[in-house]
Amino acid sequence: MTVNSGWYASELRRELGLRSRLWSERRAHVQSYGNPPVIVFSPENGGHGNFFGPAYTAILARPEWMRRFDKIHTGQKTLPKAEAEDGQARRWRELDSSMSSDALLMNIFCTPGVAEAPEVRRVLGIDEDEAPVFGWKARVPLLNGRFDRTEVDLRLGSLLVEAKLTEGDFQTRAAAVVEGYRDFDVIFDRERLPRVQLATKRRREAAEFPEEYSQEFEEDSPQGVSSFIAERAEISARLLETAPWLAAASSGATEAGYASYQLIRNALAAHAQGCSFCVLHDERRPDLREAWFAVMAAVNSAAMRVRLKVLTWQELAATLPEELQVFLDLKYGIVAPGKVPSPAGETEAME
Numbered sequence: 001m002t003v004n005s006g007w008y009a010s011e012l013r014r015e016l017g018l019r020s021r022l023w024s025e026r027r028a029h030v031q032s033y034g035n036p037p038v039i040v041f042s043p044e045n046g047g048h049g050n051f052f053g054p055a056y057t058a059i060l061a062r063p064e065w066m067r068r069f070d071k072i073h074t075g076q077k078t079l080p081k082a083e084a085e086d087g088q089a090r091r092w093r094e095l096d097s098s099m100s101s102d103a104l105l106m107n108i109f110c111t112p113g114v115a116e117a118p119e120v121r122r123v124l125g126i127d128e129d130e131a132p133v134f135g136w137k138a139r140v141p142l143l144n145g146r147f148d149r150t151e152v153d154l155r156l157g158s159l160l161v162e163a164k165l166t167e168g169d170f171q172t173r174a175a176a177v178v179e180g181y182r183d184f185d186v187i188f189d190r191e192r193l194p195r196v197q198l199a200t201k202r203r204r205e206a207a208e209f210p211e212e213y214s215q216e217f218e219e220d221s222p223q224g225v226s227s228f229i230a231e232r233a234e235i236s237a238r239l240l241e242t243a244p245w246l247a248a249a250s251s252g253a254t255e256a257g258y259a260s261y262q263l264i265r266n267a268l269a270a271h272a273q274g275c276s277f278c279v280l281h282d283e284r285r286p287d288l289r290e291a292w293f294a295v296m297a298a299v300n301s302a303a304m305r306v307r308l309k310v311l312t313w314q315e316l317a318a319t320l321p322e323e324l325q326v327f328l329d330l331k332y333g334i335v336a337p338g339k340v341p342s343p344a345g346e347t348e349a350m351e
Contacts, residue, residue: 005287020098030080039098055110101165119319128157138269141182164281173261192298194259263295278309
């Protein structure tokens with residue numbers, strides 16, 4: 001890739017950090033111990049500082065949406081202890097983070113009337129009148145006859161959506177894993193996909209930006225990708241190594257892998273389910289758009305290519321209710337194309 005992903009991600013985090021610090025002045029929150037710190041909000045008086053009021057009220061009324069708050073923030077040690085909730089200590093959730101793309105996604109699609117709006121459905125290219133399903137579990141076939149129960153950020157009718165905001169990239173995965181999907185060579189020309197070299201051992205670490213890790217390290221089901229890896233002798237040998245991961249890293253040991261793993265996996269999920277697949281990202285992240293174009297360029301199937309889409313939060317914002325547009329502008333700096341975002345110092349204008 002020619003675009004510096006790290007620079008674009010850090011610049012967006014810097015802007016969102018400034019907006020969030022001002023937005024948080026009269027809202028329950030804490031700051032992480034990082035430099036710069038990340039604002040993490042908590043529920044208060046039936047509301048939540050990280051959420052548009054009508055959207056959060058709708059979430060509270062839908063248990064299946066509220067379950068998204070079960071996902072624990074991976075950076076508990078980077079945050080002050082949360083206050084007690086109903087007599088019990090509360091653990092920070094990923095959706096509490098001001099940098100969470102899942103929270104942004106729910107702020108929009110949980111707002112009453114948005115998912116049903118004809119203009120929203122037109123820009124997304126869907127006709128079905130179905131409620132949003134967040135964290136939808138796909139069944140992506142593997143070569144061994146089993147399935148990877150991968151999590152997709154949003155399913156709206158026949159559309160699967162991968163939402164991104166400040167994440168550094170679309171993650172990487174070992175070639176043996178990616179090539180273990182049944183339809184990999186049906187959909188993709190493997191020689192044209194972006195490749196990387198991966199350290200043979202990686203350790204899960206706490207992170208201030210949980211969206212970087214929430215899917216890469218989600219638990220596989222017994223019938224998931226981990227089972228497929230176990231059946232491959234060469235992979236099993238690596239998994240059974242007794243040397244600490246640092247030893248492998250310091251020795252420079254690497255293995256072949258693919259970049260943009262989430263995109264490859266979700267395109268395969270869309271193929272398996274007969275769905276379309278859209279990447280929803282911020283226009284301030286041209287690096288993510290370029291990464292998606294690189295994957296789309298490797299798609300063999302013409303029928304599949306027409307089902308692959310890209311949309312920015314800004315383009316989507318143009319179709320949304322005015323009050324929600326104001327929220328997105330003040331908190332995220334997201335405005336419809338042709339409009340100028342408000343200065344970050346104006347976030348105190350919205351209560």
